[in-house]
Amino acid sequence: MMTRKFLALVAVLLSAAGVTFAEVDLVTLPTRQGVQLTIYNSADLTLVRDTRNLTLKTGANRLSFSWANTLIDPTSLDLRALQNAADVDLLDVSYPPRLQQIAIWNVMSRIAGEVPTEITFFTSGISWRSFYMATLSPDEAKMRLQGYVRVTNNSGEDYENAQTRLIVGKINILDQIAMLSQRYPPYGQPGLVPPGEAMPAVAERKQALRRAKDEIAEAEGVVMAQKAAMPSKPKQIIKEGLSEYFIYTIEGTETIPNTWSKRLPSFQQDEIPIENLFKYDENRWGNSVVRFLFFKNDKDHKLGETPLPDGMVKVFRTVDEAGGLSYEGACDTKYIPVDQKAELCLGNATNVSVEPKLMAYKLDNFTYNNDRNIDGWDEIQTWQIEVKNQRDVNARIEILRHFKHQHWDIERDQTVEFAKDDLDTVKFTLVMPPHSAKKFGYTVTFREGRRQAQ
Amino acid sequence: MIRKRILLSAIALFCATAAYRAEARIKLVALPPRQTTVVRLDNPQFTLVEEERALALQKGENQVDFSWKGVSIDPDSIRLRILGHEKEVRLISVSYPPGEAALVWQIYSDIAVEEPVRISYLLSNIDRLVTYKAVAEQDESKMDLSSYLILRNFSGEDFENAKVLLDYGQAYDRSIDHEETKQLLFFTARGLPIEKTFTWDSETMPWDPDKTAQNVGIPVYYAIENSAKNPDLGKNALWGGKARVYQKDTQGSTIFAGEDNAAYTPVGEKVKLYIGQSRDxxxxxxxxxxxxxxxxxxxxxxxxxxxxxxxxxxxxxxxxxxxxxxxxxxxxxxxxxxxxxxxxxxxxxxxxxxxxxxxxxxxxxxxxxxxxxxxxxxxxxxxxxxxxxxxxx
Amino acid sequence: MKKLTAIVVVVLALCVQAMAEVDLVTLPSREGVQLTIYNSADLTLVRDVRNLTLKEGINRLSFSWANTLIDPTSLDLRALKNEADVDLLGVSYPPRLQQIAVWDVQSRIAGEVPVEITFFTSGISWRAFYMATLSPDEATMLLKGYVRVTNNSGEDYEKAQTRLIVGKINLLDEIAMLSQRYPPYGSPADGGYGGGAERDDNTVGGKRRELMKKAKGAMDMPAAAPAPTMVADSMERPKEIKKEGLAEYFIYTIEGTETIPNTWSKRLPSFDQGDIPVENLYKYDENRWGNEVIRFLYFKNDKKHKLGETPLPDGLVKVYRTADEAGGLSYEGACDTKYIPVDQKAELDLGPARQVSVEPKLMAVKKENFTYDNDKNIDGWDDIETWQIEVKNQRPVAARLEITMHLRHQHCDVKNEGDCGEYKKDDLVTTKYTLNLEPRSARKFGYTLTYREGRRQQ
Incomplete structure (x- = not known):
């Protein structure tokens, strides 16, 4: 795969004397000392922290920063001195007329010499996502869960030896960074479309292109090798919570050239106890029984240290002693906070069935108004539900029944666990041994018309 | 690259009865430079520019030509104020030549004098935005809030050393060219207590998150009060604008925590910023x-x-x-x-x-x-x- | 610039029949001109004085106005001297010639006779506009009035005595249309003049002539025809604008004369009054502005407010505020004002206020006093609504606030609670609360509405 080196971030110190900056002198071109990427997954946004040593002179310094062919949001640019901060003031930032992707900082310095500074900005085009592989034990009582993260760089800039941090969480964003990176002038123009309106077609096309590339890379299974010396063991990912976000910090630094992507293991946990859960709910799935893998993100399940970011889980099962695998299915999980339950939906179950049947129906307890017209009655339904588990392992089955309104009474088989879910929904829960069948019944009486108000 | 589109020239007419016509109009005889320029950005719709110039006036009748080709000025808003000899120098009338962004002042002066005048007008396509950058402490108890002014000049005119005024705060002496955007630090308020709330409304939120395919995020807000309890705030209303919130992390760095449009917030009210959603x-x-x-x-x-x-x-x-x-x-x-x-x-x-x-x-x-x-x-x-x-x- | 015009008066030799063969006898120049410009319609009455050299007997006068916007049907001519000896016999609009009229004049004297030609033209307009400058405490203002006259009539009127008419005049036809119509009165084939064959004074045409006579009559009264010799424009001080009322109109006469060449316009100061007391008035009315509070500047066009001498013509008012001690200005907003008669109040609408707010909240509802008909159906009840109104003035100056509330019908009792200011029932279904708010203050008050419904209304 070929990489093209785009012209990238260039910081140039200008002589302060030049009023118009066509006449400026190039004083120094400081190189990047370090860079940190904080990549979000809920938005196309990465916070870049770029450290450079600037050689300042006493008095006014002008510093030009340009970012042609990258996807940087110019309105997010900031600069601060990391040392002698009290002696270095940023007076203003100018986006010069008729020039794109350039900003000029006016810096007043009370000291002369080299000053480490930090430049921060947002870029779009770098993304990450998590995904999982779950491997069930032959008896489906336990699973091994492996988590991965995959980072993709399409930002136009090579970030070498970057400290890489991944953010889990949903931030609020007003404008697409990709749109802001393409907008000229950076803050829009008075009297024209207000900032942050529709994304320009160019940016949209670029994004679509990026997505397509991403998918192709995915299909080819491109996993980039480390440019630095190959480490002897996989990198640790350090996880910590901050406000509503979770930060995954990848140990050491990463180099992900533009247009490349990289997969890193995030965690692995064996022997997680799980339960096979089957659900029947006509409102959601019609007559099908849907299979779930149930566990909790807690200590009892050997997890519970960090939330699990949303992502695709591929579920396999060990089928023989040699460790041969069969593919059980895949599902997108939601984000799972610590202590929260997880239900991995594996689709329709073929060998667990639930069949409700209406066995009897009658009307009773009529009431009459003054004209002897009927104005109330009871409707009595008798149901039988047949449940079968044809699998080799235990199955927990939840059956939801929806009633037409809240004016009902129920008489039921006391051997089945029962709960009122809300005013017109009830839930039956059964645990079925392997290769077993069971029938149970209930009678529901609906009060209609005036019978409801008695 | 300094562009001057607003021009001022004085023409002394010695013949009081000369009725001049467009084709005879003489331009640019003298170009008195701007001495001070004040750009007042306190009105969100219009920007008021006031400039002072010294007009070299002859005794008798003078015609002063003011033109603004390529610059959007409301001609009825243009006013000329005599600052020195109000009695001796009088504005007689204002004529608007056809098809031109220009006017001609007829000024009568009893004396020959170098007269300071103030010209004010409403100029379009120049304005300011306000943005905020907040950095919250790691424990979310307090934040530092910086406010920036974004001057956007697309008026057609370059301003050199203009005094930029807002409805409060200091004046900024800045040059800003046509098509230039400039960002300035407006103020910084430190250590503002944060009130963090999670919100849930039965009218807008799903009732049973178990039955949704996506996580149901609970909106999270930061609120700070624009009151004198915070030493750096509470004196003036805060303007509305985009606010980006960062939060300090354990690694001596920050993460971006979300952005929202801060509403115009009078003294005593709270700025409420929607940061993001909690799934916890x-x-x-x-x-x-x-x-x-x-x-x-x-x-x-x-x-x-x-x-x-x-x-x-x-x-x-x-x-x-x-x-x-x-x-x-x-x-x-x-x-x-x-x-x-x-x-x-x-x-x-x-x-x-x-x-x-x-x-x-x-x-x-x-x-x-x-x-x-x-x-x-x-x-x-x-x-x-x-x-x-x-x-x- | 191309010279467009324009109006040429020629005295023709009588004997000649065909227009093409005319001899040019004299070409008298304009001795003086008066413009009476309306702002409610695109209409200006021009009074043009020329010295004609007449001979005894029949004189033919040709009047042409190519490339101007003159209404040919409004043309008139009268002698200013020896009126009894000069008769206008008739006017003819010669065939196949446009923008020309020929007068036949019978003179019993020979020699120079000053005549006045009057006609309507379109293309000259004026409008008033204002600049108001508030004092820093917003308690008083300086109000400057201006007029701006624009000439797009195709004709240069040099050194014209200029009068501006404030008032609404009734016009049947647009002068601009009449100036372009050929033949001048239309032709019988296309329905004729003014839309009918009948020509008596009840027809549209007749009424129009009547109107024109009235308009001209009105304009004749204050100042007679302009003096043939004009005083040179005085330039030493801004010209005064004299204002006087006449019938339904108000006439502004600009001192001296004005020259406004074709396509030029000119701004003239009309008046300048300082220290006018004003009040900051805020209004809240959901039917008109939704949830917004609208800011008004309130004053009256009367003596108390150092005005009241003349009505104020409608026009745009730009409002500024003195922002600093050096007299630096801040722009507050602009609004179109209506015509403000003497003693009438003026409310300048400055748009939505950001710092004054009104928030009404319905806090509780209740139904009571049910009545039943013979079948025990409900046929009446009371709806009781408890409202709370929160009012804030976050400005550093005092504000008067008018809150207008609308009841859903008239069968309603209102009981106010708390400091609700001055309460008044505006009409059957409208209530009004007027509050004086201190700078930077907030207040809550409430009221309970008891609506009687159904039989409870009887």
Whole structure:
């Protein structure tokens, strides 16, 4: 795969004397000392922290920063001195007329010499996502869960030896960074479309292109090798919570050239106890029984240290002693906070069935108004539900029944666990041994018309 | 690259009766430079520019030509004020030549004098935006707030050393060229206490997050008060603008925590910023009972009016390691034909009585209840409301 | 610039029949001109004085106005001296010639006779506009009035005595249309003049002539025809604008004369009054502005407010505020004002206020006092609504606030609670609360509305 080196971030110190900056002198071109990427997954946004040593002179310094062919949001640019901060003031930032992707900082310095500074900005085009592989034990009582993260760089800039941090969480964003990176002038123009309106077609096309590339890379299974010396063991990912976000910090630094992507293991946990859960709910799935893998993100399940970011889980099962695998299915999980339950939906179950049947129906307890017209009655339904588990392992089955309104009474088989879910929904829960069948019944009486108000 | 589009020239006419015509108009005889320029950006719609120049006036009649080709000025807004010899120097009339962005002042002077004048006008396509950058402490107790001015000059005119004024705060001496955008630090306020709240409203949020394919995020807000309790605030209203919130992390760095548009906030009010969504607080609402009681009937035994007996259960789980404050909003709406006849603001409401409620609430209006619920770390609690709606039909 | 015009008066030799063969006898120049410009319609009455050299007997006068916007049907001519000896016999609009009229004049004297030609033209307009400058405490203002006259009539009127008419005049036809119509009165084939064959004074045409006579009559009264010799424009001080009322109109006469060449316009100061007391008035009315509070500047066009001498013509008012001690200005907003008669109040609408707010909230509802008919059906009840109004003034100056509330019908009792200011029932279904708010203050008050419904209304 070929990489093209785009012209990238260039910081140039200008002589302060030049009023118009066509006449400026190039004083120094400081190189990047370090860079940190904080990549979000809920938005196309990465916070870049770029450290450079600037050689300042006493008095006014002008510093030009340009970012042609990258996807940087110019309105997010900031600069601060990391040392002698009290002696270095940023007076203003100018986006010069008729020039794109350039900003000029006016810096007043009370000291002369080299000053480490930090430049921060947002870029779009770098993304990450998590995904999982779950491997069930032959008896489906336990699973091994492996988590991965995959980072993709399409930002136009090579970030070498970057400290890489991944953010889990949903931030609020007003404008697409990709749109802001393409907008000229950076803050829009008075009297024209207000900032942050529709994304320009160019940016949209670029994004679509990026997505397509991403998918192709995915299909080819491109996993980039480390440019630095190959480490002897996989990198640790350090996880910590901050406000509503979770930060995954990848140990050491990463180099992900533009247009490349990289997969890193995030965690692995064996022997997680799980339960096979089957659900029947006509409102959601019609007559099908849907299979779930149930566990909790807690200590009892050997997890519970960090939330699990949303992502695709591929579920396999060990089928023989040699460790041969069969593919059980895949599902997108939601984000799972610590202590929260997880239900991995594996689709329709073929060998667990639930069949409700209406066995009897009658009307009773009529009431009459003054004209002897009927104005109330009871409707009595008798149901039988047949449940079968044809699998080799235990199955927990939840059956939801929806009633037409809240004016009902129920008489039921006391051997089945029962709960009122809300005013017109009830839930039956059964645990079925392997290769077993069971029938149970209930009678529901609906009060209609005036019978409801008695 | 300095562009001057607004031009001023003085033409001394010695013949008082000379009626001059467009083709005879002489331009640029003298170009008195701007001495001071004030750009006042306090009105969101229009920018007022005031400039002072010295006009070299002859004794007798003078014509001063003011033109603004390529610059959008409201001609009726142009005013000329004589600053030195108000008695001796008089503005007689203003003429507008055809098809030109220009005017001609007829000025009569009793003396030959170098007269300072102030010219003011409303200029379009130059304005300012305000943006904010907030950096919250790691524990979210306090934040530092910086506000920036974004000057956008697309007026067609370059301003050299203009004094840029806002409705409060210091003046900025800056040059700003046509098509230039400039960002300046407006103010910084440090150590502002943050009030962080999670919000859930039964009208807008899903009732059962278990039955949704995506996570249901609970909106999270930061609020800070624009009051003198904060030494750097509380003197003036805060302008609206985009606010980007960062948060300090454990690695000596920051993360970006979200952005929102800050609303215009007068003194004493709170700036409320929607940061993002929390997936660590989960709210599940269920209606467990809704029965008709106190049913009244007419002679035909038809129901003419009834009350209801209703029970709502709301389960609130905090999966976080930290306490949280949840602002939960409930609605008791009216239904049925009475509701349709109601007039006025908001949703139809009815009379209701709370029979029993597990938590304290504030009645925000006739149909809205607000609960402020303290959530302890890793906890679960249940809010139960038992109420009657009255006189429905 | 191309010279477009324009109006040429030629005295023709009588004997000649065909127009093409005319002899040019004299070409008298304009001795003086008066413009009376309306702002309610695109209409200016021009009074043009020329010295004609007449001979005894029949004189033919040709009047042409190519490339101007003159209404040919309004043309008139009268002698200013020896009126009894000069008769206008008739006017003819020669065939196949446009923008020309020929007068037949019978003179019993020979020699120079000053005549006045009057006609309507379109293309000259004026409008008033204002600049108001508030004092820093917003308690008083300086009001400057201007007029701006624009000439797009195709004709240069040099050194014209200029009068501006404030008032609404009734016009049947647009002068601009009449100036372009050929033949001048239309032709019988296309329905004729003014839309009918009948020509008596009840027809549209007749009425129009009547109107024109009235308009001209009105304009004749204050100042007679302009003096043939004009005083040179005085330039030493801004010209005064004299204002006087006449019938339904108000006439502004600009001192001296003005020259406004074709396509030029000119701004003239009309008046300048300082220290006018003003009040900051805020209004809230959901039917008109939704949830917004609208800011007004309130004053009256009367003696108390140092005005009241003349009505104020409609026009745009730009409002500024003195922002600093050096007299630096801040722009507050602009609004179109209506015509403000003497003693009438003026409310300048400055748009939505950001710092004054009104928030009404319905806090509780209740139904009571049910009545039943013979079948025990409900046929009447009371709806009781409890409202709370929160009012804030976050400005550093005092504000007067008018809150208008609308009841859903008239069968309603209002009971106010708390400091609701001055309460008044505006009409059957409208209530009004007027509050004086201190700088930076907030206040809450409430009221309970009891609506009687159904039989309870009887």
């Amino acid at each position: 607080v989960v709210v599940t609402r269920k209606k467990m009972r809704e029965n008709q009681i106190e049913v009244k009937r007419n002679k035909q035994n038809q129901v003419i009016m009834y009350d209801t007996d209703e029970l709502v259960e709301i389960e609130i789980e905090n999966f976080k390691d930290k306490p949280a404050v949840l602002v939960l909003t409930e609605h008791i709406p009216e239904q049925g034909p009475f509701a349709a006849t109601r007039y006025g603001r908001g949703e139809p409401v009815c009379q209701w009585d709370m029979e029993e409620c597990s938590h304290k609430y504030e009645v925000k209006d006739a149909g809205t209840l607000e609960f402020r619920i303290e959530l302890t770390p890793r906890s679960k609690q249940k809010l139960v409301m038992h109420y009657h709606r009255r006189n429905l039909r």
